[in-house]
Amino acid sequence: MSHGMQETKMNGKKQPERGHASPLPVETSDVPQLPWRMDGNVKEFHLIAEPVKQEIFPGRVVDLWGYNGSAPGPTIQVNQGDRVRIIVDNHLPEATSMHWHGFEIPNEMDGAPGSSQDPIPPGGRFVYEFTLHQEGTYFYHSHMAMQEMMGMIGAFIMHPKEPYKPRADKDFAIIMQEYAILSNIKVPNSMNMEFNWLTFNGKAGPATTPLIVRHGDRVRVRLINLGMDHHPIHLHGHTFVVTGTEGGRQPQSTWGPGNTVLVGVAQARDIEFVATNPGDWMLHCHLPHHMMNQMSSTVGPMSRRPGMPTGEGMEEGMGILRQGSATSDENGPSLGRGMGVGSTAEQTISNSPLKGEGQTPHEGMPGMQMAQPDVSKDANSVPGFPQDALMEGPAMAMDQMVEKPENFGLRPGWSGFMAGMMTFVRVLPPDKYDHIMELRKKQEGNKPMKMDMPGMEHKHE
Ligand SMILES: [Cu+2]
Known part of the structure; x- marks a missing residue:
């Protein structure tokens, strides 16, 4: 058995089993969580498709299309069995439609424009409503031509009725996107296939946010890819097992060990490992061009x-x-x-x-x-x-430009060696872990609450 399958009981800590009532929330660093409100027994969400200004790198603010001010759009988290309503407003200058990728729902809710519904015109609205019997790592995305290449995707996590075993202490999701943006322009060229900006959760390294875990934690990372390329995602210092796909949890008998997982276009892969090896470990796409920023043939001596x-x-x-x-x-x-x-x-x-x-x-x-x-x-x-x-x-x-709590204590100069689809999994001793969590709490306390929807609170039941 791979050590990626050990039960979590390092550092002598024993944690209570979580019940169905309170699933471990999935963290999507740099991407907001979508709040909801209860309408009877229906969990109601509100997504607004709109142009967004996204700083993918210090000083590099680009014009993307996303949802509720973010590209990728905010993360939706529900429980298996939930009745869900999602109000989609179109504030784009062209028609859109929302597809629920992999959802086993009635055809008229599938978001296929022209066949299952009329496209949502600019200024229009479509209300989707369905009951979710699945569990796993899913996502939503625009199904209008090329709009996903402008940023229009978001994570949709369905927490299982019966908690996954072994249970994870940390659960992260990373959405991978790619853009072709010339150095003197702010709009992605959705036709071009020379992608020169590669992002994790809307940020290119070193602006990505490291995943902070405690030494001994069992860690789940949900990798979601919607672009033109497949991404071989590689983790340093640990062996993981692939525990799920875009179709949900896989039986444990299928979990083989690895350190690189190919996440194809339109796929999701869940990986899990026990963070037994202390240190700051790189997690990145291994395509050489995807570990670069702003590659361009229009700069330099040749030009x-x-x-x-x-x-x-x-x-x-x-x-x-x-x-x-x-x-x-x-x-x-x-x-x-x-x-x-x-x-x-x-x-x-x-x-x-x-x-x-x-x-x-x-x-x-x-x-x-x-x-x-x-x-x-x-x-x-x-x-x-x-x-x-x-x-x-x-x-x-x-x-300094990318300073944030999660980067605290990294080796000076680290950011000169990080670009594109790249971040760290930081496996920290308890004191250092606690310190970073403290810093994070302080920073969150200083931030004004950004509520897109007055009256809607994000709670985990
Ligand atoms: Cu890649």
Whole structure:
């Protein structure tokens, strides 16, 4: 048996079994919980589809579409067997429709526009109501073309009638999204497939929020993916078991050990492990491009060379051709292809405009003297080195900019090494854990209560 399946009884603590009445709430850091009110025996929620300004990274506020001011939308948590009503208002400039992904509900509540209902027009409303007999990690999302690529998804957790065994001490959900946003623009290009912003719960590393757990806790992380890519999510320092999918809990006999789980598009995967190994452990998508921020072929020396089309416009930078072939001399450099005169010249220059003495972007131009690279300095002095090797530690770190209780006590400079779909699972000794929880409480106390719906309280019954 994998150690991921041990019962939680470390540190001598013994915890009472939780009854059906009070499920362990799922934490979705950086994403609000959706409040509800009871109308008789119906749990009523209110979602507003609307444009949102989302700071996905310090100083990078982008225009997304989401729900109730957030992309991803707020997390809905219900109990198996609940009767649920969700009022969906459309404040978008175009029609929308809400799909309840994987829900076994009547067809007319499925949110398939054109077949199960009319699209909800701008300014319109649709009221969904159903009884939920399932349990597990589900999600809701717009079912109108391309709207999910603008941010329109949210987690929908159905807590089981009978608590899962073994019980978890911590339960988190992470929604994975990806956007193609040029450096000089704020709106995602939902057609483009070169995603350069990759987020966990609407934040790109290091702005993501670490999962804080106590040494010995049994931890559940629910991973939800709705985008154009599949994400192999990898956890350092621990072995986990996959305990559920987007279809609910899996029988224990199917739980195999692993440290990387592929979360495909439109899928959810629940992983569980016992946090036996103290330390700050990375949790991240392992696609190299998904551990980066703001990757773009329209910045850097290639875009600064006179006569080169790179950086001239969105079409060229994003690889959309208006004329010529992709491998022509005119288009080669902008598309990153190693053909033609342009790319040959490109190979003679460093990819770093900032480092390497006596070397400016222009010195790689044909007919100009190229400084001899000094390979003893760093990778940036190697001609044509394919990436920016300046991201080399505290110089680029932004620890202060992303300061929050959950980051307290991390190694100085940590933030210089975290980007994209990346965060930590921090396995902490009790005193450090308690300290961070204290800090968090204080911070929450200072925040004004953000209530989207007056009179509606979020309570766990
Ligand atoms: Cu990925």
